[in-house]
Amino acid sequence: MRIDTLAIHAGKDRNSSRVSPVIAPLQLSTTFRRDAAGDFPDGYMYTRHGNPTRTELESCLASLEGGEAAACFSSGSAAAMAVFQALQPGDHVIVPEDMYMGIQNMIRQVMTRWKLEFSFVDLGSLDEHIRPHTRLIWVETPSNPLMKIADIRRITDLARRKGIVTVCDNTFATPVFQRPLELGVDLVMHSTTKYIGGHSDTLGGAIVCRKKNEFFDRIRQVQTLGGGVLSPFDCYLTLRGVKTLACRMRVHDANALRLAQWLKDHSQVEQVFHPGLPGHPGHDIARSQMSGYGGMLAFLIKGGRTEAMNLINNCRLFVHATSLGGVESLIEHRASQEGPGSHSPENLLRVSVGIEAIEDLIGDLEQAFDPSR
Ligand SMILES: *Cc1c(COP(=O)(O)O)cnc(C)c1O
Numbered sequence: 001m002r003i004d005t006l007a008i009h010a011g012k013d014r015n016s017s018r019v020s021p022v023i024a025p026l027q028l029s030t031t032f033r034r035d036a037a038g039d040f041p042d043g044y045m046y047t048r049h050g051n052p053t054r055t056e057l058e059s060c061l062a063s064l065e066g067g068e069a070a071a072c073f074s075s076g077s078a079a080a081m082a083v084f085q086a087l088q089p090g091d092h093v094i095v096p097e098d099m100y101m102g103i104q105n106m107i108r109q110v111m112t113r114w115k116l117e118f119s120f121v122d123l124g125s126l127d128e129h130i131r132p133h134t135r136l137i138w139v140e141t142p143s144n145p146l147m148k149i150a151d152i153r154r155i156t157d158l159a160r161r162k163g164i165v166t167v168c169d170n171t172f173a174t175p176v177f178q179r180p181l182e183l184g185v186d187l188v189m190h191s192t193t194k195y196i197g198g199h200s201d202t203l204g205g206a207i208v209c210r211k212k213n214e215f216f217d218r219i220r221q222v223q224t225l226g227g228g229v230l231s232p233f234d235c236y237l238t239l240r241g242v243k244t245l246a247c248r249m250r251v252h253d254a255n256a257l258r259l260a261q262w263l264k265d266h267s268q269v270e271q272v273f274h275p276g277l278p279g280h281p282g283h284d285i286a287r288s289q290m291s292g293y294g295g296m297l298a299f300l301i302k303g304g305r306t307e308a309m310n311l312i313n314n315c316r317l318f319v320h321a322t323s324l325g326g327v328e329s330l331i332e333h334r335a336s337q338e339g340p341g342s343h344s345p346e347n348l349l350r351v352s353v354g355i356e357a358i359e360d361l362i363g364d365l366e367q368a369f370d371p372s373r
Pocket residue numbers: 075076077078100102103144169171172190191192193194203204205
């Protein structure tokens with residue numbers, strides 16, 4: 001089945017209920033009845049360990065990424081932390097230097113205290129950073145906010161030869177446009193808060209594994225015992241969102257490319273970061289490992305923070321807010337959002353291009369650049 005069909009039908013167990021709903025029910029019960037023999041007839045005991053609505057979402061996401069299993073967490077950050085907590089003290093981890101800021105902060109402020117060693121590197125020159133005790137390589141592509149592209153095949157070839165686990169944060173591309181497990185990655189991580197949920201109303205995260213091996217079992221153990229599980233209601237909302245993932249992504253993709261091309265020719269724009277533009281340094285790799293570029297872009301406005309903020313404040317449709325992947329377009333000044341330690345230039349604006357009519361989006365930026373017109 002194609003991804004469009006899987007997004008709507010995957011994971012549905014229509015035979016397990018006395019009624020016959022087309023849509024999987026929201027199962028809020030935290031606890032499940034034992035039978036006369038003291039067993040759990042449906043395999044469910046307590047919602048932290050497992051819940052039918054979560055199972056539904058987990059099997060749906062596993063199908064979408066082409067993996068054997070998935071674990072859904074209370075946020076993308078909780079999913080990432082479970083991966084690190086599945087490692088052993090003394091393990092060395094390679095992460096990209098332009099990684100999602102929240103996970104960077106988690107690594108620097110929390111995980112290093114647990115005696116994990118991290119190297120923040122440019123994934124393009126990965127080889128020289130691998131050590132005998134390197135256990136995991138984290139990939140984020142396209143990256144946040146500069147839309148850098150990492151060569152997934154090259155990284156997984158290298159990692160596999162050395163027995164290193166690879167994880168790919170696939171939040172920006174989604175399985176609609178990028179299939180890391182097929183490119184050799186062991187685990188895919190998602191902030192389902194973004195495109196998979198798709199409507200900016202549910203926080204969540206997921207780890208999908210290519211093989212249900214011992215390392216995935218450890219992640220599952222951290223999830224079950226640590227308790228950072230996605231609530232049944234958030235599973236329900238995410239399942240509702242995921243049904244339209246494929247068709248939303250096609251509009252996000254088309255809109256973002258049009259907007260990137262329009263911005264590139266604008267007299268008040270210095271540079272546009274979008275992997276679909278032929279001038280982008282990762283363009284060829286992106287074309288070889290993605291079937292679309294997604295809805296994210298960033299650009300540098302001529303000037304500094306003042307010019308950037310003025311543009312944002314002149315927008316009527318684009319909302320000034322963090323996050324991404326919802327149907328509505330957002331624009332954000334990353335440097336002030338990220339605060340001290342941010343590498344984002346003061347004149348950089350990140351855009352999550354929504355699925356509104358592209359003419360209206362371009363029209364809004366046109367008037368925001370030149371409000372006196
Ligand atoms: C938002 C985001 C995260 C973190 O996810 P939360 O759900 O906010 O915890 C991780 N990676 C990327 C690329 C993100 O955009």
